[in-house]
Amino acid sequence: MITTTHIKELLSTCMQCGTCTASCPNAFAMDMPPRKLWRLVLMDRTEDIFNSNTFALCSTCYFCTLRCPRGLPLTRAMSLLKEQAFKAKTPGYKKGTAFYGSFMESVRRHGRVRETEFMTLYFMAMKNPLLPLEFTGIGLKLMKKNKVAIQLPSRADGSNLDRLFQKVREIEDRA
Amino acid sequence: MKYIYYPGCSLEESAIEYDGATRALMAELGEELIDIEDWNCCGATAAEPMSELLSFVLPARNIALAEKIKNAGDILVPCSACYLNLKKVMVERDKDENLSHNIDEALAVDDLKIKGTRRVRHLLDVLAHDIGAARIAQGVMNPLKGLKIAPYYGCQCLRPYGGFDDPEEPVTMTGLIEACGADVFPWDSSAVCCGASGMNTKREVSGKLVQKILMDARGADAIVTVCPMCQMNLEGFQKSVARGTSEDLSITVLYLPQLLGLAMGLSEEAVMLHKNLAVADTFLEVL
Numbered sequence: 001m002i003t004t005t006h007i008k009e010l011l012s013t014c015m016q017c018g019t020c021t022a023s024c025p026n027a028f029a030m031d032m033p034p035r036k037l038w039r040l041v042l043m044d045r046t047e048d049i050f051n052s053n054t055f056a057l058c059s060t061c062y063f064c065t066l067r068c069p070r071g072l073p074l075t076r077a078m079s080l081l082k083e084q085a086f087k088a089k090t091p092g093y094k095k096g097t098a099f100y101g102s103f104m105e106s107v108r109r110h111g112r113v114r115e116t117e118f119m120t121l122y123f124m125a126m127k128n129p130l131l132p133l134e135f136t137g138i139g140l141k142l143m144k145k146n147k148v149a150i151q152l153p154s155r156a157d158g159s160n161l162d163r164l165f166q167k168v169r170e171i172e173d174r175a
Numbered sequence: 176m177k178y179i180y181y182p183g184c185s186l187e188e189s190a191i192e193y194d195g196a197t198r199a200l201m202a203e204l205g206e207e208l209i210d211i212e213d214w215n216c217c218g219a220t221a222a223e224p225m226s227e228l229l230s231f232v233l234p235a236r237n238i239a240l241a242e243k244i245k246n247a248g249d250i251l252v253p254c255s256a257c258y259l260n261l262k263k264v265m266v267e268r269d270k271d272e273n274l275s276h277n278i279d280e281a282l283a284v285d286d287l288k289i290k291g292t293r294r295v296r297h298l299l300d301v302l303a304h305d306i307g308a309a310r311i312a313q314g315v316m317n318p319l320k321g322l323k324i325a326p327y328y329g330c331q332c333l334r335p336y337g338g339f340d341d342p343e344e345p346v347t348m349t350g351l352i353e354a355c356g357a358d359v360f361p362w363d364s365s366a367v368c369c370g371a372s373g374m375n376t377k378r379e380v381s382g383k384l385v386q387k388i389l390m391d392a393r394g395a396d397a398i399v400t401v402c403p404m405c406q407m408n409l410e411g412f413q414k415s416v417a418r419g420t421s422e423d424l425s426i427t428v429l430y431l432p433q434l435l436g437l438a439m440g441l442s443e444e445a446v447m448l449h450k451n452l453a454v455a456d457t458f459l460e461v462l
Contacts, residue, residue: 025368029380057380060220061368062334066342075335082224095376096224103221107233111215113184134378138411141452147189161215163284164236168229171277 002088004041004049007080013070014038020064020074030054034064034074041077050090055081098125111159116151176248176305179241179293180208183257183403184216190254190403192447196432197253197298199445203314203436204306209247211240217260220372231267231274232281234260238295239287253298253432255331255402261295266336297332299347299401299431300339308350316440318356322461324434325360325395326352327388329405330368342366348399348431355438360395364388369408378412385409386416389424397427397458399434406430410453427451427458437462 021033030053032040037054049055058078065075085093086100102121106113119139123132132139142148156162178201186194201208214237223230238261241250252258268275268289279288302311326348333342340347345366352359369388370381385408392398400406410428417424429451436446443462448454 025370025384026373026380028383029377057373057377059368059371059373059381059384060223061330061371063330063368065335066337076227079223079230080227083227086225099372099376100221100224103219104225104229107216107218107221111213112187113216113219115184115188135375137415138407141411142189145450145452147191147450159213159215161233164232164281165229167281167284168226168232171280172226172228 002046002050002084002090004044004046004081004084007077007084008041008044010077010080011038011041011072011074014042014072015070017069019067019069023063023067024058025061025063026057026059030057034078038074038077041081049081050085050088051092053092055085056093056096058082095126098122101125106153108161108165109154109156111161114151116148117153120151120153177207177209177246178249178251178296178301179244179247180210181214181217181237181241181250181252181257181261183252183254184219185254185403189407190430192433192450193253193403193406193430195445195447195450196430196436199441200432200436200439203439203441204310206306208251209244211237211244214240217257219256219260222260228274228277228281230260231264231278235264235268235278235282235289236285236287237261238264238293239282239285239289242290242292249294249296249301251296251298251301253401254404255297255329256404258295258297259331259336262336262338264289265291265295297339297401299328299332302351302431302435303347304339308354311351311435311439312354314439315355317438317462319434319438319461320356322357322396322458323360323394324352324355324357325362325392325398326365327369327398327400327405327409328366329400329402330366330371332401333366348401351431351435352399355434357434357438360392362391362395364391369405371404371408374408374412381408382412382416385412386420386424389413389416389426390420390422392426393422393424395426396461397429397434399429399431401431407452410451413453425453425455427455428453 373381
């Protein structure tokens with residue numbers, strides 16, 4: 001179940017000054033400015049929040065958090081919205097879910113991310129045959145430098161973090 | 176001081192030259208690095224959007240492992256995302272008892288616990304404040320005279336906590352670059368965002384941020400970075416982000432310890448310059 005109640009509590013003193021919007025390097029591409037997003041969180045407008053691309057475009061630069069005159073943890077609030085969208089598998093956040101999910105799956109299996117495995121898992125999750133083409137340029141550059149090698153995803157090994165991941169989920173479910 | 180060294184995942188693969196150059200420079204300076212055995216991923220910027228608690232527990236495990244190492248000092252972290260994640264644990268667990276309890280409970284599955292005895296330090300902080308520009312200057316064998324270097328700090332070594340530099344107008348690289356005999360290129364993009372992982376998932380947006388930074392850097396001989404994500408975004412997409420501008424945005428991009436190492440007489444091989452994706456021939460000629 002998607003909820004923003006815990007985020008609303010963090011933002012209760014927002015006075016809608018717009019310093020966040022003015023500080024955001026990605027605001028130009030957002031369908032609503034951060035200031036408006038916070039207003040929607042305060043008004044429990046869940047559907048509008050998750051139909052917007054605003055939280056997904058946060059690149060965690062922390063300028064809004066640094067400058068907010070109320071000292072609100074705005075970057076954290078963006079991440080908490082991503083977390084809700086991730087857990088609810090919100091359709092508009094499919095790319096983020098697949099990208100972060102694939103990254104963390106590689107970490108769960110081996111303790112550390114394996115860059116090519118992570119990208120392969122991402123391509124598989126997105127099921128878009130054209131997507132890998134977007135990465136041919138950078139991929140070839142990295143391969144030419146011998147920095148990455150084609151590597152098929154492999155099963156969890158002795159360094160896996162299964163127990164830690166499970167424990168975190170257990171604590172979260174209890175809350 | 177002996178530093179406990181946390182490289183992070185990027186420094187094993189796509190940013191291997193950042194690892195190589197950091198180790199080579201610290202060895203040249205006579206500083207010992209102690210590796211953390213069995214370290215794990217810090218969660219990067221990927222854990223937080225999945226699970227806030229996981230984004231604390233992953234870096235916390237590394238801190239707990241680091242605390243078990245005897246006769247050592249601070250935890251040294253070259254990657255800005257890793258640095259922020261580790262630092263975030265230390266700052267937030269002090270403010271939030273419930274969080275601190277949850278971290279302890281999760282780490283208990285690996286028989287680990289954080290005591291809070293180690294400081295988390297970014298490589299830039301250590302180079303600027305522990306080593307200092309004077310010691311770098313003393314070791315310079317190959318002054319980089321006439322080179323104009325644009326210092327790029329990015330976000331996560333500065334914000335949100337600040338601490339070792341001004342979070343809006345950072346200056347810690349100035350003395351280090353000047354110690355190399357080079358000039359600091361004055362520009363306005365030193366602390367703006369490179370788009371981070373958006374270059375993978377939202378390139379039409381993040382590409383604009385990279386484009387603006389590279390446009391701003393025109394006139395400099397090189398950009399110097401202190402983060403593998405910033406480095407990759409600035410060096411790996413120069414041709415594609417130049418499309419639509421009538422400009423040539425190609426420019427040398429290298430890691431700070433590579434620049435310092437070269438000035439101190441380390442070879443291009445020692446600082447692994449051959450691994451960088453954007454090094455201009457004209458830059459190599461100056462060396």
